[in-house]
Amino acid sequence: MGGLLDGRTAVVTGAARGLGFAMARGFLQQGARVVVADLDKDAAATAVEELAADGQALAVACDVTDELSVAELAERASRDGAGLDVWVNNAGILRNGDMADMPLSGFRALIDVHVQGSWLGCKYAGIHIGAHGRGGSIVNISSIGGKAGLAGQTNYSTAKAAILGLTKAAAKELAPKSIRVNTILPGIMRTAMAEQLAPEDLAARLTDVPLGRIGEPHEIADAAVFLASDMSTFVTGAALEVSGGRFM
Ligand SMILES: NC(=O)c1ccc[n+]([C@@H]2O[C@H](COP(=O)([O-])OP(=O)(O)OC[C@H]3O[C@@H](n4cnc5c(N)ncnc54)[C@H](O)[C@@H]3O)[C@@H](O)[C@H]2O)c1
Structure with missing residues (x-):
């Protein structure tokens, strides 16, 4: 049986670990060629070694806050093979803290990585995916925190809410090129990012999850x-909550 992404090329930013790594693996298992893009060049190379059994992955160093770096990533990804089909804006950071104690730099850093990074990704994915004329898919990674707002995460919640607006505007702008743009709002997932939470904080947050567990x-x-493949050809501008029902 063929894979859902046979013959496609996908870029996943922040794919050296965590959710990005899992998406890279999921795409490879469905037959895609995957570009593992990450700020941490060595971790990206190690990730590609780990993914070798799943399919053809390529490590590319990229800082999503830097326009030239994102432009080069898009060019590199579309150079070989049959062009670029899928792009996931996943790279992210956390700098939690109450607003009163948060330096402006702690706010700006989140906007730079999540908002500017996703906007640059949409811009260059839109240019390169459109080039081969058969359309494609952009997936932005927001968060349930961008919908509900979380105390101690004013920077993160602001950035993740902005990604919802970006997704809808980019979906309208890129629809004439048959490029669909959607966003996933993960809940609390089992990654290094969640491990930064104090155990009592994590336990308290899990009480809000109707399915009663952390996500994998x-x-x-x-x-x-689903959003990258032809399983969702009539889905664009959508916000898909994958959160066990948290803040539904
Ligand atoms: N883990 C969760 O529970 C959760 C929940 C909701 C949303 N998210 C979102 O999912 C995404 C992935 O989260 P994760 O938990 O896998 O995070 P993670 O910290 O495990 O991995 C993030 C990756 O992004 C890379 N990165 C950071 N800054 C970068 C930059 N400027 N350019 C390129 N790469 C950069 C890091 O090197 C790292 O490999 C993030 O956008 C995050 O906000 C995560």
């Missing part, structure tokens, strides 16, 4: 495969 990275990958 492959559950985000499954949603990303």
Whole structure:
């Protein structure tokens, strides 16, 4: 049986670990060629070694806050093979803290990585995916925190809410090129990012989850495969919550 992404090329930013790594694996298992893009060049190379059994992955160093770096990533990804089909804006950071104690730099850093990074990704994915004329898919990774707002995460919640607006505007702008743009809102997932939470903080947050558990990275990958593939050809501008029902 063929894979859902046979013959496609996908870029996943921040794919050296966590949810990005899981999405890279999910795409490879569905037959895509995957560019593992990350600020941490060595971790990206190690990730590609780990993914070798799943399919053809390529590590590319990229800082999503830097326009030239994102432009080069898009060019590199579309150079070989049959062009670029899928792009996931996943790279992210956390700098939690109450607003009163948060330096402006802690706010700006989140906007730079999540908002500017996703906007640059949409811009260059839109240019390169459109080039071969058969359309494609952009997936932005927001967060349930961007919908509900979380105390101690004013920077993160602001950035993730902005990604919802970006997704809808880019979906309208890129629809004439048959490029669909959607966003996933993960809940609390089992990654290094969640491990930064104090255990009592994590336990308290899990009481808000109707399904009563932390999510597994492959559950985000499954949603990303759906949005990246022809399983969702009439879905654009959508916000898909993959959160066990948290803040539904
Ligand atoms: N883990 C969760 O529970 C959760 C929940 C909701 C949303 N998210 C979102 O999912 C995405 C992935 O989260 P994760 O938990 O896998 O994070 P993670 O910290 O495990 O991985 C993030 C990756 O992004 C890379 N990165 C950071 N800054 C970068 C930059 N400027 N350019 C390129 N790469 C950069 C890091 O090197 C790292 O490999 C993030 O956008 C995050 O906000 C995560």
